[in-house]
Amino acid sequence: MAETHNYVSGEWIESESGETAQSRNPADPSEVVGTVQSSTAADTRRAIAAADEAAEEWGATPGPERGAILRETGTILADRKASIVETLVREEGKTRSEAGGEVQRAIDIFHYYAGKASDIGGEGKESSARDATLSVRQEPVGVVAAITPWNYPIAIPAWKVAPALAAGNTVVLKPATVAGVTGAKLVEALDDAGLPDGVLNFVTGSGSVVGSVLTTDERVDAVSFTGSESVGDTVYQAAAEDQKRVQLEMGGKNPTVVAADADIDEAVDIVGSGAFGVTGQACTACSRAVVHESVYEDFVAGIAEYADALDIGAGMTDPDMGPQVTQSELDGTLEYIDIAQSEGARLVTGGGRPTGEPYEDGYFVEPTVFADVDPDMRIAQEEVFGPVLSVIPVDGFESALDVANGVEQGLSASIVTDDLRKAHRFVDEAEAGVVKTNEKTTGLELHVPFGGMKASSSETYREQGDAGLDFYTLSKTVYLNY
Structure with a gap:
């Protein structure tokens, strides 16, 4: 069992509260994976003070020197990949393959931003005056609070922390308590890579305590949050009190449109992997299949067969699908399944917990498919953070677009079609920050921007790629008359 401490000013320390919370294996909750600190407001303020004290020196550190530390961090993560994968699987519940992909993502992100650190600085502009130069410099924002969820416990911290550090900011990282042990593995790698004391600080605890201080303390200059829409709204309002820079990425109700001309076998694979991969516990998971009536029955039969075949x-045994992360997440999924049935959706497959000895104690749920779903049903409007797919029939491309866009969120959307005109129209008219053709809604390459529209995002700054650096830098225009 791992005993995880807070990391402040380069030291691993216990919380002033003297209390800890347990992280348990969702496949076998009797197994305690580790403990994390139940931090106080004072603990959080100490971490902020450390980041504030280190900010000036780290901001003045040359970009290539910062990049060298990030590069070494990626190398250390790669050396420890097998161990981190095991911790992630046991703590969050992903399959080995899924966890391996996530850890590799973190490795790649640190190597990517290691190179970017040398390019940060600014650009020259032509002055309208003689004997003068004009330039725009990029400077760090200052102290950044990064608040991250449990569903990608090393990748999401990586894609917040790496660009923040590359740009010369100091960071206080607050991970989700249920995945705090995995988050600490990332901090350990940065520490061993030689990151100066106070540049990164790590505090675990409740959002109502730790998160509240991070969003309101005047020494914090920017807040980057990934999580639920309700919590994100609270974070935004609190941080806006003293005009902090804020970046929010929240939930999705992501559609895949299956056009009349789609290859049904291909559509089933695309929707199935998008809906049931990582147990549906992804903000970009496909939760709605919007299917043309001419291929509707074939698709429903195919996706039911796909779901039934999932192991x-x-x-740790690397099945097709693991458990949900906690009892409360499982309960929430089962509640939505009950709601869907009460609203009149047709349960095609799944709908409950798998039976048998391997499933008795863990937070397992069957991959579930509902058909004949009305677009206005709650199951078609509200995010279900689990492996539940709603199949909605439509009579044409226009109605498919209306249904796809007819929700409050706008994170990811895809279409399966062989018609280039439909593909281009969907790209133009889909109200989502990520739009794909003949691909699943989940997954994004690390060098392109990621973010949503409407209620899925603050629509202020994107994450990842070059755009991921924008949030962490301020522009200074410099006139030099010589």
Whole structure:
């Protein structure tokens, strides 16, 4: 069992509260993976003070020197990949393959921003005056609070922390408590890579305590949050009190449109992997299949067969689908399944917990498919953070677009079609920050911007790629008359 401490000013320390919370294996909750600190407001303020004290020196550190530390961090993560994968599987519930992909993502992100650190600085502009130069410099924002969720416990911290550090900011990282042990593995790698004391600080605890201080303390200059829409709204309002820079990425109700001309086998694979991969616990998971009536029955039969064939089990055995992360997440999914049935949706497959000895104690749920779903049903409007797919029939491309866009969120959307005109129209008219053709809604390459529209995002700054650096830098225009 791992005993995880807070990391402040380069030291691993216990919380002033003297209390800890347990992280348990969702496939076998009797197994305690580790403990994390139940931090106080004072603990959080100490971490902020450390980041504030280190900010000036780290901001003045040359970009290539910062990049060298990030590069070494990626190398250390790669050396420890097998161990981190095992921790992630046992703590969050992903399958081995899924966890391996996530850890590799973190490695790649640190190597990517290691190179970018040398390019940050600014650009020259032509002055309208003689004997003068004009330039725009990029400077760090200052102290950044990064608040991250449990569903990607190393990748999401990586894509917040790496660009923040590359740009010369100091960071206080607050991970989700249920995945705090995995988050600490990232901090350990940065520490061992030689990151100066106070540049990164790590505090675990409740959002109502730790998160509240991070969003309101005047020494914090920017807040980057990934999580639920309700919490994100609270973060935004609190941070806006003293005009902090804020970046929010929240939930999605992501559609895949299956056009009349689609290859049904291909559509089933695309929707199935998008809906049931990582147990549906992704903000970009496909939760709505919007299917043309001419291929509707064939698609429903195919996706039901796909779901029924999935192997469910503990992530360490590398099945097709693991458990949900906690009892409360499982309860929430089962509640939505009940709601869908009460609203009149037709349960095609799944709908409950798998039976048998391997599933008795873990937070397992069957991959579930509902058909004949009305677009106005709650199951078609509200995010279900689990492996539940709603199949909605439509009579044409226009109605498919209306249904796809007819929700409050706008994170990811895809279409399966062989018609180039439909593909281009969907790209033009889909109200989502990520739009794909003949691909699943989940997954994004690390060198392109990621973010949503409407209620899925603050629509202020994007994450990842070059755009991921924009949030962490301020522009200074410099006139030099010589």
